[in-house]
Amino acid sequence: MRVVFLGAPGVGKGTQADRVAAQFKIAKISTGDLLREAVRVQTPLGREAKQYMDQGRLVPDSVVIGLVRDKLAEAPCANGFVLDGFPRTVPQAEELEQVLRATQRPLNRVVTFKVPREVVIKRLSGRRSCPKCQATFHVEFAPSQKGAVCDRCGETLVQRSDDKPEAIETRLKVYEEQTAPLIQYYANKRLLSELDASGSVDAVFEALFGVLAPYSAL
């Protein structure tokens, strides 16, 4: 199964992508996670990406496309994948289509996550992230059992610089301008399913499972 999760920052794509990857035994590719890791270990690509990410702007298409192309060629993707946070622009979507066409592995479904703006802002501003293993928590809705450190690996949790109020505003604006056009793009290709993602993690997963189950054998 090959799927894309679309939606504004903070709609819960990453959380659901983890669960879908585990449930359907497919790879999760999160360009945000890949870029944050490159920033953390200070590769040249990470140093270039950091300036954009800190401000909540998109990293140039050429950089992100290269990362995804490499990942898709790796063995874990042979069984399928869920793309979280990619594509985010029409040129990225076109490039993805070409890469997948070359290997005869077209997308099966694109799910667009819908959540009211107030809820998104609440989710993003309360999010705390592990800089080491990339686990995410929420101060109110999903706190770490260990307080200020990560449940999974014990690292001290941080607020991502792009989860601060000014960057959140920019990210939502960038989403509307550059990413939201992909909804129509995939609707035209008859690949789109809309998902109300405003409920609990379990409720959203149940609905998502219903959308994706028909593709599980592909």
Ligand code: AMP
């Ligand atoms: P995310 O974790 O998906 O919210 O991504 C965090 C940041 O990484 C974004 O605000 C962008 O700066 C950058 N980023 C992630 N995915 C992409 C992408 N597909 N294209 C461009 N920039 C991206």
